[in-house]
Amino acid sequence: MRKEVKDTIIVELGEKLKEFPHFYLVDVAGLNAADTSDLRRKCFKNEIKMVVVKNTLLRKAFENSEIDYEPLYTSLKGSTAMMFCKTANVPAKLLKEYKDKKKEIPALKAAYAEESIFVGADKLDELCAIKSKNELIAEVVALLQSPTKNVVSALQSGASTIHGVLKTLGERPE
Numbered sequence: 122m123r124k125e126v127k128d129t130i131i132v133e134l135g136e137k138l139k140e141f142p143h144f145y146l147v148d149v150a151g152l153n154a155a156d157t158s159d160l161r162r163k164c165f166k167n168e169i170k171m172v173v174v175k176n177t178l179l180r181k182a183f184e185n186s187e188i189d190y191e192p193l194y195t196s197l198k199g200s201t202a203m204m205f206c207k208t209a210n211v212p213a214k215l216l217k218e219y220k221d222k223k224k225e226i227p228a229l230k231a232a233y234a235e236e237s238i239f240v241g242a243d244k245l246d247e248l249c250a251i252k253s254k255n256e257l258i259a260e261v262v263a264l265l266q267s268p269t270k271n272v273v274s275a276l277q278s279g280a281s282t283i284h285g286v287l288k289t290l291g292e293r294p295e
Contacts, residue, residue, distance in 0.1 A: 127178060134174065134182035134203075141170070141205035145212045145248075146193065146230040149173065150200035160219075160227060169212055170205040179203070192238045196231035209234035213248035220245065 138144070152160065164171040176197035183190035204212040216229050232239045232248055239248060252260070 130175075130178050131182045131185065134179060135185055137170070137172070137203075137205055138182060138186055138188075141207065142236075143206050143209045143212075143232070143234045145204040145206075145216070145232040145234075146196050147202045147204055147212075147216065148199055148228045148230050149202045149226065151226045156226075163215055164204065164212075167211050167215060168206065168208075169215070171202055172205070173200070173202045176201055188233075190233065190238070192240055193231050193233070196240060201230065202227070208253045210249055210251045210253060213245055213251070217245055217249050 161171055180197055206212055219227060229242045229245050234248055235251055
């Protein structure tokens with residue numbers, strides 16, 4: 122590969138690192154063509170951009186980045202694919218789906234999610250537990266609505282109680 126091509130790839134990887142807030146390093150060695158195609162299809166459906174990279178070029182892109190990715194350097198061995206995404210837990214859930222089907226590949230090597238670095242396949246459950254922005258917003262809205270719902274239901278039950286008392290008093294003979 123010519124130096125100009127390598128430099129272009131490093132720049133493109135650097136742009137992707139800036140564009141996507143989260144990425145996963147995945148071992149895809151041993152996947153046949155059909156499995157690779159299936160994985161790419163699932164990535165596309167989940168808005169994940171998957172790119173197979175050369176470890177040396179990726180390391181240079183990491184070194185050129187403003188963020189310190191040094192803990193990820195140990196994961197740059199063997200065949201590496203990068204999964205870029207906007208939502209931190211989506212690739213983890215996809216990889217967990219494969220793991221639940223008793224498939225060892227693709228396997229998580231490392232990840233950069235929510236400005237934290239996760240190294241090792243044992244971190245997959247932690248990555249799945251990360252909540253997306255929309256999930257957090259939904260939880261906050263539910264928590265904010267809870268006291269309001271309690272007040273409204275208390276007022277409604279109190280109103281029906283007062284109504285019942287007034288009705289009973291109104292029906293009593295004088």
